[in-house]
Amino acid sequence: MQSSTFSICTLGCKVNQYESERIIQDFLSYGFELVDFSDEADVYIINTCTVTNVSNHKSRQVIRRAIGRNPPALVIVTGCYVNAFPEELRELDGVDMLIKNEDKPHLAELVVGKVSPGSSRESHRVSPRPRLHTRALLKVQDGCDRFCSYCIVPYARGKPLSISRGRVLAEATRLAEAGIKEIVVTGVNLGRYGCDLPNGTNLEGLLADLARIPGLARIRLSSIEPLDITAGLITLISSNLIFCRHLHIPLQSGSDEILRAMNRNYTGEDYVGIIEEIRDKMPGVAITTDVMVGFPGETEEHFKRTKDLISRVRPRKIHVFRFSPRLGTLACSLPGRVSFDVKKRRSAELIELGEELARDFIGGFVGRRLEVLVEKLVEDNLLTGLTDNYIRACFKGPSDLVGELVSVYALRFERGRLYGEIVGQEMNHEGSNWKLETRN
Numbered sequence: 001m002q003s004s005t006f007s008i009c010t011l012g013c014k015v016n017q018y019e020s021e022r023i024i025q026d027f028l029s030y031g032f033e034l035v036d037f038s039d040e041a042d043v044y045i046i047n048t049c050t051v052t053n054v055s056n057h058k059s060r061q062v063i064r065r066a067i068g069r070n071p072p073a074l075v076i077v078t079g080c081y082v083n084a085f086p087e088e089l090r091e092l093d094g095v096d097m098l099i100k101n102e103d104k105p106h107l108a109e110l111v112v113g114k115v116s117p118g119s120s121r122e123s124h125r126v127s128p129r130p131r132l133h134t135r136a137l138l139k140v141q142d143g144c145d146r147f148c149s150y151c152i153v154p155y156a157r158g159k160p161l162s163i164s165r166g167r168v169l170a171e172a173t174r175l176a177e178a179g180i181k182e183i184v185v186t187g188v189n190l191g192r193y194g195c196d197l198p199n200g201t202n203l204e205g206l207l208a209d210l211a212r213i214p215g216l217a218r219i220r221l222s223s224i225e226p227l228d229i230t231a232g233l234i235t236l237i238s239s240n241l242i243f244c245r246h247l248h249i250p251l252q253s254g255s256d257e258i259l260r261a262m263n264r265n266y267t268g269e270d271y272v273g274i275i276e277e278i279r280d281k282m283p284g285v286a287i288t289t290d291v292m293v294g295f296p297g298e299t300e301e302h303f304k305r306t307k308d309l310i311s312r313v314r315p316r317k318i319h320v321f322r323f324s325p326r327l328g329t330l331a332c333s334l335p336g337r338v339s340f341d342v343k344k345r346r347s348a349e350l351i352e353l354g355e356e357l358a359r360d361f362i363g364g365f366v367g368r369r370l371e372v373l374v375e376k377l378v379e380d381n382l383l384t385g386l387t388d389n390y391i392r393a394c395f396k397g398p399s400d401l402v403g404e405l406v407s408v409y410a411l412r413f414e415r416g417r418l419y420g421e422i423v424g425q426e427m428n429h430e431g432s433n434w435k436l437e438t439r440n
């Protein structure tokens with residue numbers, strides 16, 4: 001008898017991606033077989049997002065697709081949409097189970113018994129073969145209590161909840177032992193790490209501990225709020241080569257008035273000051289950011305301030321969001337709604353500016369040597385990977401370099417890709433100083 005199959009589709013942020021990976025591991029350990037989401041499966045899991053109305057719409061589309069693909073299959077919906085708007089999902093015909101975020105760790109357990117996992121029809125667990133990647137997400141924190149006025153996340157994820165230092169370090173050690181070279185430290189509000197733990201535990205201390213784990217070559221932070229970037233954190237990540245020169249710091253708006261209405265508690269100049277301090281200590285750093293357009297009351301003048309500020313900060317990448325009223329949030333009832341067409345136009349302008357800045361940033365590394373973590377073979381003999389400062393590079397080389405750090409000399413920038421040639425292989429990160437050469 002064949003194993004039962006399952007499939008998972010993940011929407012939204014890195015925390016959701018991490019949680020999906022854990023669900024996959026759980027199902028594999030029960031003897032289920034993982035199949036593609038476009039295939040027929042016995043169990044479909046949709047890990048939803050609710051950050052915007054578009055996220056809700058996309059989540060519903062994926063759920064309907066799963067129901068239509070194999071009507072007898074068990075369709076399980078989990079994630080932030082379930083926590084925030086369960087009644088909308090209950091109306092969908094064909095959804096068998098709604099599982100809240102806090103119950104995700106037991107999702108597989110809840111399903112075993114409803115669907116036979118494997119040929120033996122027993123539900124004992126085995127250790128699955130690890131799904132090896134070059135990079136792994138490491139969730140250290142959940143929840144947020146900042147209550148930015150537009151954001152539904154605190155309602156969907158609840159109060160800040162940190163994973164204990166011991167559990168985080170044990171998981172990171174296991175990943176390093178499995179051959180993972182890079183971990184991406186992830187949380188709903190990473191900067192709040194430790195606020196609910198005793199003894200002054202904080203993100204800086206946790207990162208310092210993670211940096212000592214043997215075998216890890218890179219630590220990347222997923223996203224951190226401007227006000228959580230302390231002088232100590234900048235000193236730590238700029239003085240140890242294990243930390244990637246890449247920080248995702250949401251800006252949201254360049255207008256102080258709009259930032260105030262968003263309840264963001266910093267000004268545009270505060271943001272510029274933080275970025276300048278980071279650039280001063282980490283030459284070549286890639287700053288990526290989120291910007292929201294069309295917040296209620298956003299005038300052309302406010303939007304111009306955002307564009308001007310972006311032109312000064314010169315981020316490597318901008319994620320542009322259009323304001324979307326989320327029921328239950330403060331901004332949902334604010335006057336001065338911006339029309340769909342204006343939001344669309346402002347969003348297009350920022351995307352265009354972002355693309356221009358990305359070309360400038362990446363093009364500036366032609367003629368320099370970069371450290372690349374090789375991810376995969378894309379074409380015959382052509383490998384690709386990411387630099388620590390978030391540049392995708394392509395170069396010729398054998399496939400057995402996948403998962404290794406190599407030194408690449410950047411030759412040219414063409415159609416969004418940086419092409420180079422391998423000039424060395426960096427197997428031993430410690431004791432090496434070639435990476436410093438890329439930072440002058």
Ligand code: SF4
Pocket residue numbers: 144145146147148151152153154188189225
């Ligand atoms: S910091 Fe603000 S935007 Fe980020 S999750 Fe918390 S409330 Fe939402």
